[in-house]
Amino acid sequence: MARILVVEDEDNIAMALEFLLARDGHAHSRLSQGGAAVAAIRAERPDLVLLDVMLPDMSGYEIVELLRADPGMSDVRILLMTARGSIVERRRGLALGADGFIAKPFELSELRAEMMRLLA
Template sequence: MAEAEKQRRVLVVEDEDNIAIALDYLMTREGYAHDRVSSGAEAMARIRATHPDLVLLDVMLPGVSGYEICQDVRMDPGLADVKILMMTARGSAMERRKGLALGADGFIAKPFELKELRAEVRRLIGSGPA
């Protein structure tokens, strides 16, 4: 029962401040514990350190791409239960297939509706604490 009551952790990996602020607002409103990194280089260290339930992962990041981070997470057996929701402004079918082929659990095109993002986050990790 304690597992269901545990606050879900979300790591936002997003380099654009205006998008990160909107995601921060949504995660706070939904009751998720969350933090943010703005570069691909920081992402893997933070994922390993905090072991979030979900990574909201931008595809186009400075340094290391979201695809590379997704692949690195999937190659680490200790992170097998971490869900990945990729976000990209280039939301073509090919981009989506590539993200899902690399192990992403979901893929959302920017700009997205907040309710669409909320539905995807809930689908992957459930809602925040009641």
């Protein structure tokens, strides 16, 4: 069973993700602020972070940069999620060190496949 942190400020999306994770048997928690997420990731070291790009206090890109600048956090897998799923956004996220990128709205099967790839 994987430990997954959901960092998403939109309640409806977060609830759908939490339902999926619970149904698939993953331990999970949720935060809606980027600053709190950085501290939680450092403290909890989840197996996977589902990270929204557009957060109220800092962007998902900034979080990826902070975590990838810390050698002790290099093994934490990060899947960026954004409603702006352009090629430019995807390239930026992956160049900063995200392990995966998924555009919202996404199919649950697409999300599941990407999570399985990152947790393998």
